[in-house]
Amino acid sequence: MNKLLEVKNLSLSYPEFSLHPLSFSLDYGEILAVVGESGSGKTTLLKGLSCLWEEGVKVSGQVLLEGRELLGMKEEQRRQLRMRSFAVAFQNSTAWLNPSMTLREQLKEVLHRGYPARELPGRMRELMETVGLSPEDLGRYPRELSGGMAQRFLLATAIALEPRLVLLDEPTSSLDVAARDSFAALVKRLNREKSIAFVIITHDMKLAAMLSSRMMVLYNGHVEEMGSTAGILDYPRHPYTRGLINASTGLNIVRDVWGIRPEVEVDKPHHSCPFYGRCTQSLPLCGREAPELKDWGDGRLIACLRGGIITLLEGREISKAYGRQQVLENVSIKVRSGEVVALVGRSGSGKTTLAGILGGYLRDFQEGSLLFQGEAADMEQLHRREGGVQMVFQDSETALNPHMTVLQAVSEPRLLAKLGREEETAVSALVDVGLPGEESFLNKRIKTLSGGQKQRVSIARALTMEPAVLLADEPTSMLDPSSKANLLRLLKSLQNSHGFSMLLVTHDLESALKVADRCFLLKDSRLEELRISDYVSSSIDSVFAD
Amino acid sequence: MKRICLIALALMLLVLLFAWGVLFYPMDAELPSGGSLEAPSAEHWLGTDNLGIDIFAQISKGFFHSLSIGLATALAAFLIGGVLGVAAGYAGGKTDVLVEFLINLFLSVPQLPIMIVAGAFFGQSSLNIICIIAAFSWAPIAKQVRARTMSLRRSGYLVLARSYGGGLWYLFKTHMSRDIMPLLAISSLAVTGRAIVQESSLAFLGLSDPLAKSWGLMIARCTAFKGIYFTNFWTWWLLPPVLSLVLSTLLLRLLTRALESYWLEKE
Structure with a gap:
């Protein structure tokens, strides 16, 4: 079966940070969660996937969307695909909306690329209802929206042209628990009813647990662990993944939560495991060699020289x-x-x-x-x-x-x-x-x-x-x-x-x-x-x- | 504490008295210095025996004979009981079975008959007496030390110190001696008192060194004197050795008891 998205050795390097080559693929209608602490490279990955990087960034590798390579494409061609084949909803939603335009004008701007003008009002009403907003809200300005509403509206614009893939960046970080849960339910419904695939970038393990079927754990620009969400939550095999789960208040509502220990002072050479120094099971070897992401059995990919938690x-x-x-x-x-x-x-x-x-x-x-x-x-x-x-x-x-x-x-x-x-x-x-x-x-x-x-x-x-x-x-x-x-x-x-x-x-x-x-x-x-x-x-x- | 000092003081006075008797008392303990069976007087404090030898001089000398045998026995019992007790309690297993068997053996056999037989068999010398009495004195000490060692052995700090690689000598020195040494010392002091009585018993039966001045021997010679009870000779010939025997063992026993209760209180 053809994959919806195939990423091969995608890598982005900034002067101060680099996302190391990573590969993965996404099936039609699948939800993948990318989790990690702040600064782990999640947003960089999203920029790479959506080809929206800043000047001076070195990009290499391939991103294949339904067989077409995105990175090498001319920006005009990519613009054709944007919103139609894939769409992005960035973090901090209100900042991405034009404050001087009503929601109707903003949605129209997107919709007119795919629909004739007479269908627009009906389509808009439909979209607003799909994401749980009322059609009356179309007359409002972004500043009049709550965080949850803005997030929903952004999702509405993202799915306006019915793309196969939607990339969501920290969709719920500014939402309360109830708003997060209803947003998650919405994503689930869109995924089920319209079979839209999602890549969800989040540091909220609970959201990842609720939505995704697969999970990718990023740390400092490296993929540390990848596998089915249920499997990872049940038995995390990379020390970092376990640390993230233990630190999640959402997954540990009653139990005490503990963050991963800050880096202990170690002499950390360039070629070392990125987690060396915070890891509880480091060997001297871990300071000299960076681990590759490898399949250690049962479909779990782990980047650890010791094969995960020992x-x-x-x-x-x-x-x-x-x-x-x-x-x-x-x-x-x-x-x-x-x-x-x-x-x-x-x-x-x-x-x-x-x-x-x-x-x-x-x-x-x-x-x-x-x-x-x-x-x-x-x-x-x-x-x-x-x-x-x-x-x-x-x-x-x-x-x-x-x-x-x-x-x-x-x-x-x-x-x-x-x-x-x-x-x-x-x-x-x-x-x-x-x-x-x-x-x-x-x-x-x-x-x-x-x-x-x-x-x-x-x-x-x-x-x-x-x-x-x-x-x-x-x-x-x-x-x-x-x-x-x-x-x-x-x-x-x-x-x-x-x-x-x-x-x-x-x-x-x-x-x-x-x-x-x-x-x-x-x-x-x-x-x-x-x-x-x-x-x-x-x-x-x-x-x-x- | 006050009681201990008092008893120790009484013991010291006794020792000084007898030391004076040996060193400065003008009468000789071996040779006749007066008439036969003289009553106590300023010259002969406790009179003389049938050979005209001064009684106080004999008793003074006998005290140091008895005490040295008692102390030597105690030392032997201290060493044997301590080493075997610690070894059995610490090593466990076969060593423990063997030592426990020996302890029970020596505790259960009737001591006096065996001592008499052994004394008769090995001949009459002070060293033999010490060996025989010591052989029957170490068992109770070993039993106590063994029990104590076993309970110490199970305590966390010993288990851990052993796990870190502490050797037997280190473990004994650092972790066990403070608990075991007082127990050993007190039990050995008790042995001193018992040994004095046992030595006197053996001497009374004629199994001790016949040349040494011993209270048991004096009592034996006195009681063997025909018709001693028809006269009042016994009041200065028989009573003094009996009373000094009773007094010295009583004081030793009291001291042991006082030390024991003081240590238990401190625990």
């Missing part, structure tokens, strides 16, 4: 019995890079046992295996090196030697593991967990600290080893509500800024659902993944509804 720690078919009592039966669990996994279950369900096994502190389990980054895990080594596995034990009272000073306790791991820089890392870890790094505090005995402080010191001690996976067993069970909230936020923010993965073991289902990216329930010695969205949801649709 699984850091995996327990496979673990069984454990204490005497006759079976505690774990064929339990498999994966902790991927840069995520918070919650392990919940009622008291006594074997959570701590499973955490002990996964952390490598409980060696005598009957069956199963542990893998770290896909290879059989040598837990002894992983405890002693940076980027390994560390655990914060449940009982902070016995997790620290009460006679030691804070500094002795926190610098102990690196001292024993012979990693060096003990004191320096200890102090910075203490500061990270919100404790003072001053001499007087460092020389305090552990037994003089409060429960909450001990818990933080325990966490700081684990952090000094810069773990890739941190297991926290009931870190909040002894704390009062306010300290609990503080500690949960602290853990999540540390996870976000340091980029480690966390397995949070808790009986506190409420807290788990608040901070976890994925959640597992341990029940009757079996493990079951809970879909957090099935349990945490809220309906806010009615708030702004008319």
